[in-house]
Amino acid sequence: MSDEHRTPVEIGTVSENDPHLQPAAKNPDTVEHVTAFTFVLGLLGVAGFGAAYWVNAKPWILGATMGFGLFFLGVGLVAWGKYLMPRGPFMESRHPLANSEADRDAFAAAIVERGAGVVKRRKMLAGLLGGGLGVFSIVAIFPLLRSLGPLPKGTLFHTDWRKGSYAVDQTGRRVSVGELTVGSIITVYPEGQQNTDRGQAVDQTVLIRISDEDYVTQKGRESWGPKGYLAYSKMCTHLGCPVGLYEQELQVLVCPCHQSMFNVTNGAVPEFGPAPRPLPQLPIYIDADGFIRSQSDYHQPVGPGFWERTTT
Amino acid sequence: MSDTTIPNTKRAQREAEGPYGKIGKSLNELDDRLGIAKGGRTFMDKIFPDHWSFMLGEIALYSFVILLVTGVFLTLYFVPSSATVIYHGAYKPLDGQRVTEAFDSTVNISFAVRGGLLVRQMHHWACDIFVGAIVVHMARVFFTGAFRKPRELNWTIGLTLLILAIANGFLGYSLPDDLVSGTGIRIAYSIMESIPLVGTYLAFFVFGGNFPGTAVIPRFFILHCLIVPLIILGLVGAHLFLLVRQKHTQFRGEGKTEENVVGSPMYPVFMAKTTGFLFIVGGATALLGAFAQINPIWQFGPYDAARISYAVQPDWYMGFLDGALRVFPAWEFTGFGHTWPLEVFIPAVLLPGIIFNLCFAWPLIERKMTGDNEIHHLLDRPRDRPKRTAAGVAMFALLAMLFIASSTDVIANFFHLSLNTVLWAMRILVILSPFVAYPITYKICKELQGFAGGGKRKTPNLVSRTVEGEYLATPTPRYHEDLDHELRPKLVPTFIEEEPDEPAESGVRTVDR
Numbered sequence: 034m035s036d037e038h039r040t041p042v043e044i045g046t047v048s049e050n051d052p053h054l055q056p057a058a059k060n061p062d063t064v065e066h067v068t069a070f071t072f073v074l075g076l077l078g079v080a081g082f083g084a085a086y087w088v089n090a091k092p093w094i095l096g097a098t099m100g101f102g103l104f105f106l107g108v109g110l111v112a113w114g115k116y117l118m119p120r121g122p123f124m125e126s127r128h129p130l131a132n133s134e135a136d137r138d139a140f141a142a143a144i145v146e147r148g149a150g151v152v153k154r155r156k157m158l159a160g161l162l163g164g165g166l167g168v169f170s171i172v173a174i175f176p177l178l179r180s181l182g183p184l185p186k187g188t189l190f191h192t193d194w195r196k197g198s199y200a201v202d203q204t205g206r207r208v209s210v211g212e213l214t215v216g217s218i219i220t221v222y223p224e225g226q227q228n229t230d231r232g233q234a235v236d237q238t239v240l241i242r243i244s245d246e247d248y249v250t251q252k253g254r255e256s257w258g259p260k261g262y263l264a265y266s267k268m269c270t271h272l273g274c275p276v277g278l279y280e281q282e283l284q285v286l287v288c289p290c291h292q293s294m295f296n297v298t299n300g301a302v303p304e305f306g307p308a309p310r311p312l313p314q315l316p317i318y319i320d321a322d323g324f325i326r327s328q329s330d331y332h333q334p335v336g337p338g339f340w341e342r343t344t345t
Numbered sequence: 346m347s348d349t350t351i352p353n354t355k356r357a358q359r360e361a362e363g364p365y366g367k368i369g370k371s372l373n374e375l376d377d378r379l380g381i382a383k384g385g386r387t388f389m390d391k392i393f394p395d396h397w398s399f400m401l402g403e404i405a406l407y408s409f410v411i412l413l414v415t416g417v418f419l420t421l422y423f424v425p426s427s428a429t430v431i432y433h434g435a436y437k438p439l440d441g442q443r444v445t446e447a448f449d450s451t452v453n454i455s456f457a458v459r460g461g462l463l464v465r466q467m468h469h470w471a472c473d474i475f476v477g478a479i480v481v482h483m484a485r486v487f488f489t490g491a492f493r494k495p496r497e498l499n500w501t502i503g504l505t506l507l508i509l510a511i512a513n514g515f516l517g518y519s520l521p522d523d524l525v526s527g528t529g530i531r532i533a534y535s536i537m538e539s540i541p542l543v544g545t546y547l548a549f550f551v552f553g554g555n556f557p558g559t560a561v562i563p564r565f566f567i568l569h570c571l572i573v574p575l576i577i578l579g580l581v582g583a584h585l586f587l588l589v590r591q592k593h594t595q596f597r598g599e600g601k602t603e604e605n606v607v608g609s610p611m612y613p614v615f616m617a618k619t620t621g622f623l624f625i626v627g628g629a630t631a632l633l634g635a636f637a638q639i640n641p642i643w644q645f646g647p648y649d650a651a652r653i654s655y656a657v658q659p660d661w662y663m664g665f666l667d668g669a670l671r672v673f674p675a676w677e678f679t680g681f682g683h684t685w686p687l688e689v690f691i692p693a694v695l696l697p698g699i700i701f702n703l704c705f706a707w708p709l710i711e712r713k714m715t716g717d718n719e720i721h722h723l724l725d726r727p728r729d730r731p732k733r734t735a736a737g738v739a740m741f742a743l744l745a746m747l748f749i750a751s752s753t754d755v756i757a758n759f760f761h762l763s764l765n766t767v768l769w770a771m772r773i774l775v776i777l778s779p780f781v782a783y784p785i786t787y788k789i790c791k792e793l794q795g796f797a798g799g800g801k802r803k804t805p806n807l808v809s810r811t812v813e814g815e816y817l818a819t820p821t822p823r824y825h826e827d828l829d830h831e832l833r834p835k836l837v838p839t840f841i842e843e844e845p846d847e848p849a850e851s852g853v854r855t856v857d858r
Contacts, residue, residue, distance in 0.1 A: 053835050075624075092462040096635020099463075100628045107624025114609075114617030121614070124600070124607045124834035125392045127592050127722060130495060181550040188555050189545060203651075220651050228443075234531075234556050234650035267651060272535040272670070272689060273556070274528055277653040289655045290528065291671045292754055292764055305765065307670060307688050309677030337535040338677050338686030339545045 057120035064116045071109035078102020185341070190334045192236045192266075194315060198223035200240060200264070200325040210260055210323040213242040218279045220267060223327065235335065237267040237275060238315055239286065240325065241297055250300040250314060257316045262325060264315035265301045268336035269293055271308040286312070309338065390837040393615040394595045394608040398485045403619060405478035407626040408471045409581065415468040416570065422458050424450040425520065425566030427559040436643050444522075444647040447562050451521040452643050467634035472514045474630065476662045479507045487707070487737050489724040491594045493717070497708040499587045502580050504704050509577050511662050516569035518660055521640075522562060525657050527648025531556060532670075539689035557650060596724050600834045603722050607834040658752060668750030669696050672772045700740070731790035735783045742782035746775045 058064040079102035085094050131137070152159045199207045200221035205228070208221055218241045226232025244261030257263070265286065267275045274290035285294040285304060293306030301312035313335050316328035334342055363369050376382040393399065426446040432439045434449070435456035444452075454461035483503055486492050492500035515533070519526045534556045537548040553560030592606050601607045609615045633639075645654065659667055669692035678685040703710075711733065712718060727734040749756075750771040757767045806818040 051835075052832055054838075086460060089459055092460070092466075093635045095460050096463045096467075096631050100631030100633075100635055102628070103624045103631060104628030107621040107626075107628055110621030110624065111618050112621075114614050114621060118614045118617065121609055122395070122600070122607045122832060122834040123390075123392060123610050123837045124605045125390055125592070125837070127604050127606055129720075130591065178546075178550055182553040182558075182560070183549060185545040185549050185555075222651075230557050230559070230650070231555065237651035271675075272532045274531060275651050275653045278655070289653050289657070289754075290532065291667075292768075293675075303675060306768075307673055307675050309675040309686070309688050337538060337689065338684040339538040340541050340543075340683050340685075341545060342684035343682060 053121055053123065054119045056117045058116035061117055064112060068109045068112045068117070071105045071112070075102050075104070075106030075109060078105055189336075189339060189341070192330055192335060193223045193226045193232065194236060194238070194327045194330045195223065196327070196329050198327045200224075200238070200317070200327065201227050203227050208240065208325045210262070210319050210325065213240070213262070215242050215244060215261065216281045217242055220275075221264070221325070235268070238264050239267045239276065239279070240264050240317075241279065241286075243284065243297060250298065254300070254314060254316070256318065256328070257314055259317065259319045262317060262319070263297060264317045264325075264327075265295070265297065265312040266315065266331060266335040268312075269308055270303070270310040270312060270337060271306070273336045276312065388589075389610065389612040391589065391611040391615075392593070392606040392608045392837070393611065393619075394593050394606065396596055398489075399593070400622065401478055401482035401485055403622055404626055405475055405482055406581065407623045408475040408478060408630065409577070410623065411471040411627055411630050412468060412475060413574065415464045415471065416574070418460075418464045419454065419468060420570055422450060422454045422461065423447070423520070423566075425563045427522070427557075427562045439643060439646070442647060445562070447520060447522040448642065448647045451523075455643065463631070463634050465634075466637075466639050467630050468517075469639045470633040470637070471630050472510075472517065473639075473660060473662075474626075476507070476510050476514055479503070479510055480662075483507065484737070484741070488727040488734055489594070489596075490721065490730060490733065491724055492708050493721045494708075494712070495591055495720055496587070496594070499584060499591070500708055501705060502584050502587070504701065506577060506580050506584065508701060509573055509580070513569055513573040513577070514660055514662060516565045516573065518640075519565050520562065520569060521642045522648050523640075523642035524645040524648050524652060524654055525640075525642075527557070527650070528653060528657065529659055529663075530561065531650065536689055536693045539686040540694060541683070541685055541690065557648075592722070594722050594724050596726075599832075601723065603720075605834070606722075610837045658755075661748070664751040665744050665747040666693055666697060666751075668747035668752075668771070668775075669693065671753055672747070672750045672768065672775055700744075703740075728790040728793040731787045731794075734790050735786040738786040739779035739783040742778040743775065746771065746778045750775060 056064075078098050078100075082095060082098035082102055085098050132140075201207050201224045202219060202221060205224070207224065208219065213219060218239055221238050221240045222232045222236050226236050241263050242261050243263060246261055247256075248258035248261045248263060249255050250258060250263065265276075267277070269276050269288040269290065271288065271291055271293050274288050276286045276288045276293075276295065278287040278289055279285075279297075280287055280294075283294075284298050285296055286301065287294050288306070288308065291307050293308030294304045295301040295308070295312050296304050300314055303309070303311060313331040313333045315331055317325055318328055320326050363373075365372070372382070372385075424446040428446050429443055430446055430449050432442045432444045432449055432452065434440075434453050436452055439452065451465075454465055456462070486500065486503070515529070519530050519533075534548050534552060537551065538544045540547060549555070551561075551564070552558050553564070593608070595601050595606055595608070598607070609618070646652075658664065670689065673688055673692040676687045676691075678687050725733075753764060753767045753771055756762070757764045760767075804821045807821050809817050809819065811817060
């Protein structure tokens with residue numbers, strides 16, 4: 034391209050002695066030496082990292098060499114840019130982003146008139162196309178939702194405790210009546226579920242012995258506490274964390290997540306914290322061989338609240 | 346000298362190649378094909394303000410770079426599966442335990458992969474820094490009014506990035522399937538369940554059934570490693586594009602107007618500083634990874650829904666949600682044949698929803714309240730907009746109190762107080778804090794407005810006595826460093842460093858382009 038066709042563009046004008054071109058440092062030589070020193074340290078650091086990696090050094094040595102190496106390289110580079118390069122200040126002009134009225138009108142007109150013309154003339158076509166795309170966008174959600182997971186149905190309402198289920202510990206051993214002393218606690222599962230995800234998440238139950246005698250927590254639960262054994266769902270009714278702490282002196286189960294406390298003597302009614310409902314109690318009995326077994330499933334859904342949970 | 350002279354000196358050779366040598370020739374070849382000369386020059390001249398607060402967004406950007414690099418390393422060794430295996434690895438205390446492949450592979454990364462533990466810890470630290478830097482960067486943008494017209498869209502993108510960063514942090518934290526993260530997923534499941542009408546369906550679709558199921562680890566993995574990072578990357582690109590297109594904001598000062606940007610040019614000054622800063626952020630993250638243990642999952646053990654450990658806290662950015670769940674009262678409502686778990690829904694779904702939507706809407710709210718629809722490139726000092734500043738501080742006060750409330754049990758233990766006392770204290774503080782913070786901040790802003798030249802270093806007064814015995818206080822001149830900045834800003838010159846062997850021909854240069 035020949036020079037005649039070029040239009041001169043406004044550009045910075047400086048003389049050699051312009052203070053804008055001077056380094057920001059008052060003593061550039063010293064800064065240069067310090068910068069060189071940090072670069073050497075950085076070089077040693079990253080080289081050390083390579084060596085440390087090669088010989089499989091301890092993780093902290095890897096981190097320290099790489100960290101100090103990068104850090105010193107970075108500090109040197111920042112110092113170079115900040116103190117040894119022209120300090121400015123420089124500027125650039127800011128032109129309005131908005132275009133001229135004419136350009137804006139032309140743009141708007143193109144969109145509005147062209148588009149409106151096409152759509153207005155073929156209203157039926159536009160409507161049909163819109164309908165098709167609309168239906169597709171709704172239909173497209175169905176397979177996504179229906180194949181991501183099963184519908185909840187009744188699964189949240191039941192656990193795997195059945196009439197006569199043996200209570201077993203995590204190793205699968207059946208728990209018998211002589212096993213717990215008063216004030217002890219153990220986590221039990223319905224036999225067969227002690228190692229399944231569902232058993233651990235949903236069926237988990239705390240078995241507490243609070244007395245030697247049959248114990249009644251609430252009216253209507255006369256047979257639920259044989260020989261002082263009480264069984265409660267271990268899922269907190271707040272957010273489903275396992276209610277893992279037993280305060281023997283206060284007779285409360287504590288949830289470590291948000292400190293809800295449930296009084297085991299009166300049916301695990303929450304006494305403190307954000308849990309809204311008592312822990313459901315599992316009706317149990319002691320069979321002829323002395324094993325702890327469940328009379329039935331829990332009478333209410335276990336765990337945190339959800340929409341389909343009925344009020345009773 | 347005739348034109349046929351064969352160039353035999355370095356200088357002559359350079360002249361034959363054109364004034365800018367081989368690089369100049371390559372650039373011309375590139376320009377023939379892409380037409381980048383003009384735009385490229387403008388880009389090299391792009392001005393970055395020198396104020397330190399503009400560095401906060403860079404920390405966020407560079408910690409994201411570190412996250413990508415360390416994350417790619419981790420995907421090479423991590424197995425996103427809930428299948429059960431018996432652990433027989435380098436960490437002997439866990440030997441023989443039933444664990445998931447996800448947990449097994451994470452422990453192996455920590456003990457068997459060379460550099461694995463360092464990279465894991467760097468990845469976790471970089472995430473905490475990433476979210477933190479975004480929050481602090483957004484605070485800067487908010488308190489200086491940088492979100493105002495024309496930058497509302499970039500405010501929205503930035504806020505979306507914050508939400509995605511928090512979400513991806515949680516997803517990644519969940520992947521090792523250890524006891525602490527598993528409890529976090531359990532809580533997330535229950536929070537989804539708490540949403541009226543659709544909650545159980547939502548939870549079942551996300552987890553592929555009842556908790557815990559086997560789908561969640563592979564699903565979180567693909568979200569954490571591909572989908573969310575891809576969206577973040579795209580939005581970061583859009584964020585930076587808008588920043589270049591709209592140019593930087595700047596504080597008021599000597600020579601700074603609505604029509605210019607004053608600072609350092611992209612090339613080479615800013616490029617040197619920012620690349621150096623990338624190394625510094627990387628180095629700092631490596632040092633944290635080397636010396637500050639984070640998320641030692643082999644100590645927590647594998648996840649078992651029936652087990653839990655005491656005093657576990659989520660990553661810091663989840664703290665405010667956990668605190669809200671603790672202080673909110675047990676207000677479950679049952680009616681119309683349904684359960685409304687408001688004690689979960691309000692603090693964990695509605696509250697963050699309100700907070701984030703308020704942040705999204707803030708540019709609009711402020712425009713409505715002030716009636717200011719002008720374009721602004723010059724920043725406010727926080728004191729000059731006392732209502733905005735007070736509103737922002739009130740929000741931070743609320744979040745800070747919620748964050749502190751996430752450790753009620755630890756506070757009670759540490760100060761030997763009853764849990765009940767601490768809980769009620771936090772409930773009162775959470776509610777009161779915004780109402781206390783607002784007027785105090787407002788008052789401080791108003792007071793600060795009274796100081797002329799506030800924020801600048803004061804010089805001593807020279808006190809002298811005249812012959813008549815009169816005392817005079819004369820202010821001494823401003824400090825040398827402060828005066829330096831009063832140079833008039835100039836357009837970026839072509840050569841900001843003259844070559845030593847070529848004497849400058851003239852002081853004034855006009856370059857065609």
